[in-house]
Amino acid sequence: MRSYLASLGVAGVVSACLVSGSAFANSMGISGRSGKQGSSLTCAECHSGGSAPTVTIEGPTTLAPGATGNYTLVVRGGPAAGAGYNVAVSDNGGTLNPGTGSYKLSGEVTHKNIQAFSGGAARFDFSLVAPSTPGTVTLYGAGNSVNENGTDEGDASAATTLNVTVATGGGNGDGDDGGGCAAAGGIPLLGAALVLLGTRLRRRR
Numbered sequence: 001m002r003s004y005l006a007s008l009g010v011a012g013v014v015s016a017c018l019v020s021g022s023a024f025a026n027s028m029g030i031s032g033r034s035g036k037q038g039s040s041l042t043c044a045e046c047h048s049g050g051s052a053p054t055v056t057i058e059g060p061t062t063l064a065p066g067a068t069g070n071y072t073l074v075v076r077g078g079p080a081a082g083a084g085y086n087v088a089v090s091d092n093g094g095t096l097n098p099g100t101g102s103y104k105l106s107g108e109v110t111h112k113n114i115q116a117f118s119g120g121a122a123r124f125d126f127s128l129v130a131p132s133t134p135g136t137v138t139l140y141g142a143g144n145s146v147n148e149n150g151t152d153e154g155d156a157s158a159a160t161t162l163n164v165t166v167a168t169g170g171g172n173g174d175g176d177d178g179g180g181c182a183a184a185g186g187i188p189l190l191g192a193a194l195v196l197l198g199t200r201l202r203r204r205r
């Protein structure tokens with residue numbers, strides 16, 4: 001009898017794991033819920049009950065054709081015990097690649113595990129390889145701030161988009177590391193300005 005009950009218990013745990021591993025594995029990432037496939041197709045389709053977070057995508061808004069830009073989806077506020085996300089790119093080109101803690105799912109990027117908040121925000125890094133043809137690509141992102149109770153209740157999400165202009169002479173994809181501009185483009189630009197100023201001054205004389 002005892003061993004019968006024990007094996008029932010084991011079977012229960014195994015089937016519970018199978019279910020959570022297949023249909024409900026959202027704490028381990030999800031695709032098709034960035035808002036790209038429809039404004040109602042975000043985490044909010046299932047997750048509700050918490051106070052709403054703010055979600056932003058940070059990174060370069062111009063990229064040269066074929067250049068790689070580094071982006072971060074940032075979740076602030078809400079229940080804030082942990083967070084997850086899903087980002088997709090519009091169909092006119094561009095390839096998403098996951099950063100640390102993320103993976104690629106159906107051509108989109110999402111969290112591997114629930115991510116902790118740090119300094120009031122949960123950050124998810126990914127990159128975008130711009131298409132080779134100029135145009136505007138759109139990043140669609142949804143971030144979910146959760147209470148980590150193991151269900152979709154007491155959580156809340158928000159969605160956002162970021163347009164990236166792909167143009168010759170656009171950003172070289174250094175990303176949003178702050179030093180990128182001054183280090184890569186700032187000094188040559190200053191040099192060019194000084195040269196221009198120099199020619200002007202010379203002409204005046």
Ligand code: HEC
Binds near residue numbers: 026027046047085148
């Ligand atoms: C179709 C319904 C559904 C959608 C859509 C959905 N989830 Fe979930 N999610 C669940 C369920 C059910 C659970 C609880 C089981 C689990 O942890 O996987 C859950 C749990 C989670 C958890 C852990 C929550 C906690 O409090 O412990 C995170 C994080 C999460 N989902 C992220 C997301 C993100 C990010 C999105 C949107 C990009 C999303 N989910 C969209 C159903 C959904």
